[in-house]
Amino acid sequence: MTPGTGAPPSRTGFPFGGGSDLRALHTEELTDLAARIRSFLVERVCRTGGHLGPNLGVVELTIALHRVFDSPRDVLLFDTGHQAYVHKILTGRADGFDALRQRGGLAGYPSRVESDHDVIENSHASTALSYADGIAKALRHRGRRDRAVVAVVGDGALTGGLAWEALNNIATAPYRNLTIVLNDNGRSYDPTVGGLGEHLARLRGDGRVAPKAPAPSPARPALRATAAHAPATVFEAMGLAYRGPVDGHDIGAMEVELRAAAAAERPTVVHCVTVKGRGYGPAESDEADCLHGVGVLDPSTGRPAKAAAPTWTSVFGTEIAAIGAERPEVVCLTAAMLRQVGLDTFARRFPERVFDVGIAEQHAVCSAAGLATGGLHPVVCVYSTFLGRAVDQLLMDVALHSLPVTFVLDRAGITGPDGPSHHGMWDTALLSVVPNLRLAAPRDAARLRGLLREAIAMDEGPTAVRFPKSAVGSDIDALTRMDGLDVLHRSRRLRLDVLLVAAGVMAGPCLDAARELEAQGIGVTVVDPRWIIPINPTLAHMAARHRLAVSVEDCTRTGSMGSMFVQVCADAGITTRLRVLGLPRDFIEHGSRAELLIEHGLTGTRIANEARRALSATVEHGRPPGGQDKESEGDRP
Numbered sequence: 001m002t003p004g005t006g007a008p009p010s011r012t013g014f015p016f017g018g019g020s021d022l023r024a025l026h027t028e029e030l031t032d033l034a035a036r037i038r039s040f041l042v043e044r045v046c047r048t049g050g051h052l053g054p055n056l057g058v059v060e061l062t063i064a065l066h067r068v069f070d071s072p073r074d075v076l077l078f079d080t081g082h083q084a085y086v087h088k089i090l091t092g093r094a095d096g097f098d099a100l101r102q103r104g105g106l107a108g109y110p111s112r113v114e115s116d117h118d119v120i121e122n123s124h125a126s127t128a129l130s131y132a133d134g135i136a137k138a139l140r141h142r143g144r145r146d147r148a149v150v151a152v153v154g155d156g157a158l159t160g161g162l163a164w165e166a167l168n169n170i171a172t173a174p175y176r177n178l179t180i181v182l183n184d185n186g187r188s189y190d191p192t193v194g195g196l197g198e199h200l201a202r203l204r205g206d207g208r209v210a211p212k213a214p215a216p217s218p219a220r221p222a223l224r225a226t227a228a229h230a231p232a233t234v235f236e237a238m239g240l241a242y243r244g245p246v247d248g249h250d251i252g253a254m255e256v257e258l259r260a261a262a263a264a265e266r267p268t269v270v271h272c273v274t275v276k277g278r279g280y281g282p283a284e285s286d287e288a289d290c291l292h293g294v295g296v297l298d299p300s301t302g303r304p305a306k307a308a309a310p311t312w313t314s315v316f317g318t319e320i321a322a323i324g325a326e327r328p329e330v331v332c333l334t335a336a337m338l339r340q341v342g343l344d345t346f347a348r349r350f351p352e353r354v355f356d357v358g359i360a361e362q363h364a365v366c367s368a369a370g371l372a373t374g375g376l377h378p379v380v381c382v383y384s385t386f387l388g389r390a391v392d393q394l395l396m397d398v399a400l401h402s403l404p405v406t407f408v409l410d411r412a413g414i415t416g417p418d419g420p421s422h423h424g425m426w427d428t429a430l431l432s433v434v435p436n437l438r439l440a441a442p443r444d445a446a447r448l449r450g451l452l453r454e455a456i457a458m459d460e461g462p463t464a465v466r467f468p469k470s471a472v473g474s475d476i477d478a479l480t481r482m483d484g485l486d487v488l489h490r491s492r493r494l495r496l497d498v499l500l501v502a503a504g505v506m507a508g509p510c511l512d513a514a515r516e517l518e519a520q521g522i523g524v525t526v527v528d529p530r531w532i533i534p535i536n537p538t539l540a541h542m543a544a545r546h547r548l549a550v551s552v553e554d555c556t557r558t559g560s561m562g563s564m565f566v567q568v569c570a571d572a573g574i575t576t577r578l579r580v581l582g583l584p585r586d587f588i589e590h591g592s593r594a595e596l597l598i599e600h601g602l603t604g605t606r607i608a609n610e611a612r613r614a615l616s617a618t619v620e621h622g623r624p625p626g627g628q629d630k631e632s633e634g635d636r637p
């Protein structure tokens, strides 16, 4: 029987409903619970993949949270949400970890459909304090001042500008029921950069775990001053109360601070010092990122269970380092994801030419505008989904001034296990409205290397290159190039029925579709535009020679290359039947990339089926299915 409740233990034996189950536990039971959770995390996450280091670091912190606060009556917010596994275990979802981040299984981030205990589903960092400000104001407005609002924010997330916009408001807000739990492990992936990172390190006393903080009076938190009356922390300087630093692995000490914060007369920052990967040697000793986000691992070693195939990121990383050696004006920027975007080699070779700005994409892009204004060619490397953070800077600071900045968008398209806020499916639509900008979508490693060089060679305005989170396949050579378009396939001795316009990695599925259609006597031409924004006008002429033109891309259909293609064909008065294949204007749940591409029709068979369906519709509208073509062999694209 789970201690303290009448509920029978779940298969995994963890408390079901959060706080009430936990408050009945005594110290030694809490220690045992923390140890069992830690073993459970290692065992399950090594089996499924997921965020191991961050969650090992918040075991005691989350237990203390659920003992002091009464979720979901009190609102617990997790910034970025990758560190909410313990919260899920303590709110009755331990059994779901068998299918963590799998199709139909437990989400890797908080999920409102999973539980009333979950609020922020967005895995983009630095948002929790803004939610907290809004929720606290709403509760005050509705007379629910009895309900506490608690935001757990990592030191990395605190390097995001949005967090400081929120703090600026929270510091003078009319409410008092807000507690900010700063989970300070000194790292994002890498050690947290910048003045804030150093400030927090000083507050931590540079030791990993601060001494137990003295228990000041609950009503008036101890203000720490180093000089006469000068506030010791940036938070106090802004008017927030500050408590800590406290050992984030000491449940008792944490509870003292959290209770005091909950009783305080103003919003309070509780500075918790934790260790990312705590309690699991391979994570604690992982220099790279404390096993921040992992695939399937051997739990006995913490090493990947199988060697990873070369990825698009690795191809980019090698090429940008080679370009860096040839072009001294090329500099690179990352938003706290140096290795993750493939800049580690470049950084090793040119440490003075790479800038990690923290989780601060807006600053990265605007700073890149500055770097370009200063005569350099900055390469901003971000995951596609995070580019959304900096669209205003891209549009109004880079493109408006026609600055030579290159954006490298990794994880473009369906990413998979990280779910809706991580698929890189909106970049093409966002970029499609940016004047002067050119977007490339390479189909393979050779094209990535070539298009990256072309992009960096362009200095009359911004360029971007997008590629997916996947192993990089073999090179697909073109039959010929026509006005910048790569012709990848054309049917011999068959009429020009279908033109498939493949954006980037969709070249493979389009070639598969061509083979299927050809086997049924349908003539197919497959082209890869390479540069998908702006639309190459030759595509419209090629469409005019076919009965059907189908664009295929791994991004949302709305605002896609395909929708621009339709526009260009319409403007040119072309009457060829057109189809735009891509992702729906929707949020797509987590699953594997392969599963989700199948589900959304981005495979050879599904493309072929769609083409056949559209062709038969052409027949219904009176155009002969196989009438003699106007074009002779010689005119074929």
Ligand SMILES: Cc1ncc(C[n+]2csc(CCOP(=O)(O)OP(=O)(O)O)c2C)c(N)n1
Pocket: 054, 057, 080, 082, 083, 123, 124, 125, 153, 154, 155, 156, 157, 158, 183, 185, 187, 188, 189, 276, 292, 335, 336, 337, 359, 361, 386, 389
């Ligand atoms: C806007 C944005 N940029 C980048 C990321 C990628 N990312 C996920 S977690 C993480 C580091 C978070 O560090 P911290 O907030 O300190 O949490 P910790 O992992 O240390 O617990 C980053 C950069 C993100 N989620 N959101």
Ligand SMILES: CC(=O)[C@@H](O)[C@H](O)COP(=O)(O)O
Pocket: 080, 082, 123, 293, 340, 411, 415, 418, 422, 469
């Ligand atoms: C939480 C977060 O934004 C990242 O850690 C995310 O999980 C990206 O993971 P990959 O680097 O595996 O795509």
Ligand SMILES: [Mg+2]
Pocket: 154, 155, 156, 157, 183, 184, 185, 186, 187, 188
């Ligand atoms: Mg951190």
